[in-house]
Amino acid sequence: MRIEPETTVTRRGFLRGAMSVGAGAGAIGISQSLFPTWMPRLAFNPKGPSGQEAANRDVMVVIFLRGGIDGLSAVVPFGEGAAFYDKRPSQRVMEPGGSNESSLDLDGFFGMHQSMAPLKEIYDDQQLAVVHATGLTDPTRSHFDAMLFMEYGTPGSKTTSMGWIARHLETASWQNDSPFRAIGFGTTLPSSLQGSPAPLSLQSIADFHLRGREDELLRMQQALQTLYGVQAPSDDLERQASLVFSTISLLEDLNVSGYAPAAGADYPGDEEGFALGLQQVAQLIKADVGLEVATLDLGGWDTHENQGTHDGTFSYLLDTLSRSLHAFYADLDDRM
Amino acid sequence: MDPSRRAFLSFKSLIASLAQVNTTSPRQVGGEIHHLLNRISYGPRPGDVARVAEVGIEATIEQQLNPETIDDSLIAERLKMLPILSMNRRALYSSEGLEYRAILSLQQGMIERAVHSERQLFERMAEFWSDHFNVPAAEDLGLEVVSYQRDVIRRHALGSFRDLVLATAKHPAMLIYLDNYLNVAEHPNENYARELMELHTLGVDGGYTEEDVVEVARAFTGWTIDERTEDGFVFNPEVHDSDTKTILGHQMPAGRGIEDGLHVISMLVTHPATARTISFKLCRRFVSDSPPASLVESTTEVFRATSGNIKAVMRHILNSDEFWTSPGQKFRRPLDFLIAALRATGTNVRERWAYQMLFDAIGQSPFGWLPPDGAPDTADRWLTTNGLLNRWNVANTLTHGALSEMESPFRADLFAQIGQPATVGDLVDTIATQVYAASLPETERNALVAFVSDQAGPDLPVTRHLLARKLGSLYALMLASPLFQWR
Structure with a gap:
């Protein structure tokens, strides 16, 4: 499980596999600037090498597990034995075995929580890496500052006032004027996208259309376009309004509600809508609408007294996360 | 460095951190009264501007600062349909299965009051403190939040900040939400101690250390819940850590009990960093996302001089030059938008289930923010693509629902409200006056006239047929316009 810098690892292979669990932020696909120089060269390539089709563009999906996931219970270093368990007397995720507290052996040293079984499969196929002990260099214990x-x-x-993804998009050597370039799923904009030229926030692509009196909708849309000056947007409000219209028009061509996930992609119906969000990301990726970055949240990891081992909030959330990611992985199939 | 100097410097960095670059130009229509109503109320209803003009601006502010002087019998009558809100804790717990209804009642009550209460500034203050001392009405907390909102937040909303902190500290809703009921000498729990300093008083850069968090947690050991007491609070000396403590440089003697926590609250509410943090947040809420430093400074002085008298602090803000030169600088939060739309159009929500539908559609629900930092206040968090579309769709849902001849949960007599306008120009002006309490800038007026007249122009006569086809959409456009998103 210890990740060694191997020159044989391919960029795409690495990107699709990276998932950090240490700090609560997981990312599938990570841009090169985050890696030390000894790492193999991992150029982030949204358009693919020249000549490649758009279908091969890299997409970064950033999942923020808000509240702080307990990474040591998700992927437990049971191989440390007493040196670990003595320091963490409340730790109940144990070495692999037959009990409901035992973990799933990864490499004889680390074990996955049982609720992560769907991801174990991807790990065994060598398509998933776990990056442990990554995290914040600042010692703050404020959840809000940490996020x-x-x-x-x-x-x-905290004076940056521009998210890291926003900076990445702004300074990338390529630009891309698709309204779907950067999408934040949820009702508020994540700080990582704050300051982006035109971040798109989406709750549901199936519901993303203007509702009103049918025979007046087109004229109403025109009136809104005038009121919001979308022909030449001059501030954030007008840019967002402009995005609404370009998004509506692109989604109209997609047949969103007719989407059928690939065989084996079994998205769970979680209350938080996390799986649905991932399914929509998969759909947008397959539709080649210019998506480069999508952010999703799965919150509630600040489990406190309700953490539990195999029957508490923690295991419920891990189960949702793992089944959703597994479905996403299966859904994207050869696009992974 | 002396503590007040340090607090000042850390405050400067707080200001810098919170002052986001606002690249959106605020929009405004109307004059001073419109501005005042946009800030101290949930948006003007038809006729409100004229009423304030009659009373006078200064007198209106004084009235609103003394809500007990304002007759509010209408809302009292309306709230009779939500009996849960007036049940005491014992009654709430003695009936089975009230948890879910409690949450719905809280949410509906919040909207009812925001829409119909005459004590608008009071409702705004209750909302502010509810965000500041956030305890969501979620999961098992619903019943406690009924009492928390009524007996803590609303009781002290225009009172003393010290009383507010003390009451939140002792209320079961807070004790449970931030785990202080589990905070005992043998296993100190730091959650409440941390948020008490970070969110409720000093602010994250207020000059406290990790050591202070540990020590404050020790001071609050034994502050817990007990279902046998009237208010649900009890201090249990047996699990209190009575050793000496050092907090913010002060030594606390050994051998004390509940006095430890009371002493901490005293220290925190009189700390200069607290005065600054609270003043900054109030200025941000009532004036601008990036309030002028001069105003934050003078407000802080009033806070300190009056030992946190909330009414005096608000009187200062509302009478400041900075307040009066800030119209149109606040972006309505989703619920602000919803409530302002109900008020501007005189729409009634007649079915309980329709509230939930509206909250889902707009993307925010009362008492629904789960983390302890409270729902965000600033435009950079709420101005989003889907957020805008949600507003447009909710505007359509409300106005078309109100006009629908079929069963609809929304009722507003829009036809009666417009009178008998002769031309499309008159119609647009009449509704603009009703919704904005002001006349429209030319670009906006032209766009709406073009929509209603299908490009025929402002002189097109208004017919019943035209109204039947256009009225709902016209009202919706008034609410969906950029002008209505700012206050």
């Missing part, structure tokens, strides 16, 4: 530091990518400084 902000991660999302701004500037530990210790």
